[in-house]
Amino acid sequence: MGDGWRDPGQVAEYLSREIPHREIAEGLLLDALPARLGQVLDLGTGDGRTIALIRERYPQAAAIGTDFSEPMLERAAERFSGDALVQLQKHDLTRPLGQLPRCDAVVSALAIHHLEHERKRTLFGEIHSLLAVGGVFANLDLVASASVSEHERFRRAIGRPQDDPADRLAGLCEQIQWLDQAGFAEVECAFKWRELTLILARR
Numbered sequence: 601m602g603d604g605w606r607d608p609g610q611v612a613e614y615l616s617r618e619i620p621h622r623e624i625a626e627g628l629l630l631d632a633l634p635a636r637l638g639q640v641l642d643l644g645t646g647d648g649r650t651i652a653l654i655r656e657r658y659p660q661a662a663a664i665g666t667d668f669s670e671p672m673l674e675r676a677a678e679r680f681s682g683d684a685l686v687q688l689q690k691h692d693l694t695r696p697l698g699q700l701p702r703c704d705a706v707v708s709a710l711a712i713h714h715l716e717h718e719r720k721r722t723l724f725g726e727i728h729s730l731l732a733v734g735g736v737f738a739n740l741d742l743v744a745s746a747s748v749s750e751h752e753r754f755r756r757a758i759g760r761p762q763d764d765p766a767d768r769l770a771g772l773c774e775q776i777q778w779l780d781q782a783g784f785a786e787v788e789c790a791f792k793w794r795e796l797t798l799i800l801a802r803r
Contacts, residue, residue, distance in 0.1 A: 621793045630653060634734065636704070637705060638661060641730065642664070643706065643711060644667055645667050647672055651676075651686060652680075665686065667690065670690070697726045697730065706735070709739075710742065711741070713767055724775075731803040737800070740798045741799070743770065743795055783803075786800075788800050
């Protein structure tokens with residue numbers, strides 16, 4: 601993970617970015633969560649956007665949000681000030697998740713693509729171990745394009761023609777295979793617009 605995420609200026613710039621169709625994908629993510637959602641874990645929570653969406657639909661759900669960026673966690677803490685059902689923890693996803701409670705859902709948005717591929721694979725296994733039977737892992741993230749020209753089209757479409765040096769994009773088929781190998785019973789691509797993709801995996 602890059603040191604720039606500790607820079608409040610970079611964090612503010614990142615949070616100001618807009619990706620077309622993100623709200624559609626977020627709606628599908630919410631639809632995929634278990635009807636009875638008790639505990640949810642958000643990996644790379646950033647300013648808490650995904651947790652806020654989940655808590656709006658599932659006000660009874662408790663949430664843990666993890667991030668290694670202190671400026672991001674500060675923004676999330678402001679968002680959830682006074683909300684006893686939301687806990688925030690500092691954690692670098694390059695390291696094992698460690699001791700966390702059993703979850704009905706694990707979610708992540710635009711974070712895991714920063715990890716090296718081998719770490720993605722081991723992380724998927726750790727997520728599988730954390731989920732209760734019937735639990736869902738919902739990963740809204742960027743995947744590699746099929747060609748350089750398609751990648752360039754995506755970058756232009758989001759208004760960022762230059763690559764982010766922190767990106768480590770893996771292909772959709774690769775990640776589905778890794779999730780299968782981690783032991784998930786069902787894996788599917790629920791949404792895809794160019795590189796923006798929602799992958800769902802159920803235990």
